[in-house]
Amino acid sequence: MNDPSPQKLQKPQKIEPTQTLFENFFEFSPDAMVVTDEDGRITNVNSQVERAFGYTRAELLGLRVETLMPERFRAAHPSYRGSYSAHPSVRPMGTGLELHGRRKDGTEFPVDIMLSPVEIAGGQIFLSVIRDVSERKRAEEALLQSEQQLRMSKEQTERELRQLIDAIPQQVFVFGADWTPLFANRRELEYTGLTPHEAQSKDAVARIFHPEDLKKLEVLRERALAIAAPFEMEARIRGRDGQYRWFLIRDNPLRDEQGRVLRWYGTRTDIEDRKRAEERVRQRREELRQLIDAIPQQVFVFDADWTPLFANQRELEYTGLTPHEAQSKDAVARIFHPEDLKQLEGLRERVLSEGTPFEMEARIRGTDGQYRWFLIRDNPLRDEQGGVLRWYGTRTDIEDRKRAEQALRKAQADLAHVTRIMTMGELAASIAHEVNQPISGIVINGNTCLRWLAGDSPNLDEAREAARRIVRDGKRAGDVIARIRALASKTVTAKGRLDMNDAIQEVVALVRDEMRRSGVTLWTEFADDLSPVLGDRVQLQQVVLNLVMNGVQAMSTVEERPRELVVRTQNDEADQVRVTVRDSGIGLDPEKMERIYDAFYTTKHGGMGMGLSISRSIVQDHGGRLWAAANDGPGTTFHFTVAKQH
Amino acid sequence: MPEPDAIVLVVDDDVSVREALGGLIRSVGLKVETFASAQEFLAHPRTDAPGCLVLDMRLPDLSGLDLQKRLAGIDLDIPIVFITGHGDVPTAVQAMKAGALEFLTKPFADRDLLDAIRRAIKRDRAARRHQAKISELHARYQSLTPREREVMERVVSGLLNKQIAAELGKSVITVKAHRGQVMHKMQAGSLADLVRMSEMLGIRRAK
Numbered sequence: 001m002n003d004p005s006p007q008k009l010q011k012p013q014k015i016e017p018t019q020t021l022f023e024n025f026f027e028f029s030p031d032a033m034v035v036t037d038e039d040g041r042i043t044n045v046n047s048q049v050e051r052a053f054g055y056t057r058a059e060l061l062g063l064r065v066e067t068l069m070p071e072r073f074r075a076a077h078p079s080y081r082g083s084y085s086a087h088p089s090v091r092p093m094g095t096g097l098e099l100h101g102r103r104k105d106g107t108e109f110p111v112d113i114m115l116s117p118v119e120i121a122g123g124q125i126f127l128s129v130i131r132d133v134s135e136r137k138r139a140e141e142a143l144l145q146s147e148q149q150l151r152m153s154k155e156q157t158e159r160e161l162r163q164l165i166d167a168i169p170q171q172v173f174v175f176g177a178d179w180t181p182l183f184a185n186r187r188e189l190e191y192t193g194l195t196p197h198e199a200q201s202k203d204a205v206a207r208i209f210h211p212e213d214l215k216k217l218e219v220l221r222e223r224a225l226a227i228a229a230p231f232e233m234e235a236r237i238r239g240r241d242g243q244y245r246w247f248l249i250r251d252n253p254l255r256d257e258q259g260r261v262l263r264w265y266g267t268r269t270d271i272e273d274r275k276r277a278e279e280r281v282r283q284r285r286e287e288l289r290q291l292i293d294a295i296p297q298q299v300f301v302f303d304a305d306w307t308p309l310f311a312n313q314r315e316l317e318y319t320g321l322t323p324h325e326a327q328s329k330d331a332v333a334r335i336f337h338p339e340d341l342k343q344l345e346g347l348r349e350r351v352l353s354e355g356t357p358f359e360m361e362a363r364i365r366g367t368d369g370q371y372r373w374f375l376i377r378d379n380p381l382r383d384e385q386g387g388v389l390r391w392y393g394t395r396t397d398i399e400d401r402k403r404a405e406q407a408l409r410k411a412q413a414d415l416a417h418v419t420r421i422m423t424m425g426e427l428a429a430s431i432a433h434e435v436n437q438p439i440s441g442i443v444i445n446g447n448t449c450l451r452w453l454a455g456d457s458p459n460l461d462e463a464r465e466a467a468r469r470i471v472r473d474g475k476r477a478g479d480v481i482a483r484i485r486a487l488a489s490k491t492v493t494a495k496g497r498l499d500m501n502d503a504i505q506e507v508v509a510l511v512r513d514e515m516r517r518s519g520v521t522l523w524t525e526f527a528d529d530l531s532p533v534l535g536d537r538v539q540l541q542q543v544v545l546n547l548v549m550n551g552v553q554a555m556s557t558v559e560e561r562p563r564e565l566v567v568r569t570q571n572d573e574a575d576q577v578r579v580t581v582r583d584s585g586i587g588l589d590p591e592k593m594e595r596i597y598d599a600f601y602t603t604k605h606g607g608m609g610m611g612l613s614i615s616r617s618i619v620q621d622h623g624g625r626l627w628a629a630a631n632d633g634p635g636t637t638f639h640f641t642v643a644k645q646h
Numbered sequence: 647m648p649e650p651d652a653i654v655l656v657v658d659d660d661v662s663v664r665e666a667l668g669g670l671i672r673s674v675g676l677k678v679e680t681f682a683s684a685q686e687f688l689a690h691p692r693t694d695a696p697g698c699l700v701l702d703m704r705l706p707d708l709s710g711l712d713l714q715k716r717l718a719g720i721d722l723d724i725p726i727v728f729i730t731g732h733g734d735v736p737t738a739v740q741a742m743k744a745g746a747l748e749f750l751t752k753p754f755a756d757r758d759l760l761d762a763i764r765r766a767i768k769r770d771r772a773a774r775r776h777q778a779k780i781s782e783l784h785a786r787y788q789s790l791t792p793r794e795r796e797v798m799e800r801v802v803s804g805l806l807n808k809q810i811a812a813e814l815g816k817s818v819i820t821v822k823a824h825r826g827q828v829m830h831k832m833q834a835g836s837l838a839d840l841v842r843m844s845e846m847l848g849i850r851r852a853k
Contacts, residue, residue: 441663444666444670447670448670469669516706
């Protein structure tokens, strides 16, 4: 607007020094100055008036001063002027009023006006100093407005805070230092059903806290007050429905500069659901623990290096170890059978690097000092890199199973023995023949020898030859008897390195006469490079004998083709030696193929039906299998495999 | 003509028994040849000498009885002494019916076997002699003319010369001459001699 910036000022004119100073002062005053006479006519104005009001000096001279006022004030002004003239003084005009100037273009602007009477010869003139206060007014207004806004926002904040406090899902309190409630949010009232009056009473807690928790609260409050420290507790608070729920109580003190408590700010948070969840977890954990203690196994958790971290009750009960002993790393050394301990340590060492599960059977000593067999199983828990973090282990008592297995094994051995004896019974004539042959030879040779020695000129060479044959045949008879005794004996299973060709050859020798009697030609096709197997000679011979006898039986009614039995050995794939016995008999009914291994199933007249059942058990016990297949031509071929010895 | 030495043939697949028998038979001064199977025996060229066969009843492939049958089939007449580990009666009967000379069950006394062998050889010798005689007679018979054979048939049937002459439509004199030739060629000393010869030759009067 009319900014009185210096550069816009007119340059001072050269005038008389005294005169000039005053004139300059008037002319270049930063305020607008108007000089009026007693009648209110303008007699002089300075340049600021020209600029502020938009008139030229010439236009204003002689005009009434009201010209510079808004029209609405013009009518009243001459009377004010009159009263001022009567009591002239230097004072602001229109004290307490808002004064406005009016520009030539009709626009208005706020002004402050100072009035000052000047005595001159012949009367009085008035000097009005007019200052444009637009800027100041605007600043004042702005200030006012901001003050108002501040006030409004403060109220809103308070309202919002209040709403917030009421809205938060906690009960919020302010207490006095002695826990007199000063404030409680709406939620407190809603939950407890207390009236605001009740809620503000000091015994409010006594009404709503569970008696057990109330006592604790009081103790805690006392202590908190004494040390002016926050406290926290969990307590049951009764709701309006009469049901208690768990809350987390938290009170924080507000202290003065001396550290004295002025206020307590408190919250109560509903933790009922969390509590219930916790309780469920606790219950479940307890159940799990009981379950772990109840299961009929010993259960362990080990560290990666097999330091026991946990052992269930059953472990302690069985071993009689104290929990402390059970948790020591040498616990196994105390209770494992020395032989098995070595194996366990070897296994643990091996699987530790591989991180693979392992399984073994071991004897563990119980409280009674007796060892029982257990099945040990450990499984690793591994981290993402595959490193072992934990071992989870179980030990299952398999003593009874072991005993049953042993009993079963013995029963099977007995049964095998019985059937072997029975088969040998069938072979009695053949076996007798095998013994009889060398004995016949011995008798004849003996007589022959005596003949050569008799008379006047004995033939010693021939006699020696006969004696040599006696020795040979005697040995042969002895061998046959030894084999028969071995087959008939009731030895316990004893596996060893075994050449199947030899074993089969011995069987073939025993059945040779049986073959002749049955009109069967027996061929052997033995692999020269047959690998040795790990087996029980007698049991495997029993299998061969059984298959050979079955083959002979299968061919007993065959008349129209040769009765041929071929026993073959070969190295099979997968570290097995295979023995096949092929006959040219009547073959097996495919429907019966499945049943032939059943105990007491027989197609033979007078047979007991144990042969194949036992043969299969024996073969399986040797890590092999036994099966039959129909030949392309007539007859059946039985195969069985035995694991090679390594 | 002196007879060649007897040879005992032994067939037994059991080496103990086979060699023992060989030794035993040799110890009494007899020649012996041993075979482990019937096939081996059949494949071996036969020496023309008296003897006998000591045969194990139960042999692989071809049994003793089978071999006996086979030998009968090719008219190889040799006395057989069966030996067996199992003296089952039906087999023994079968063997004896088929002409076996002896059936011994192991273990047997060596004397029994040797006696049986000696008997068998003796029988073989006799049989061979008998066979030789028949062969001789047969050769003589073959030297007769057809007319002479007609006359011989009638002579040994007991017909008189007159009856023969009538049957053949010849004169009695002619018949007499033929009869003389027959007696001479057959080397028969008497009518009884000729009758015995004709019996051995199995000559019957054709009707």
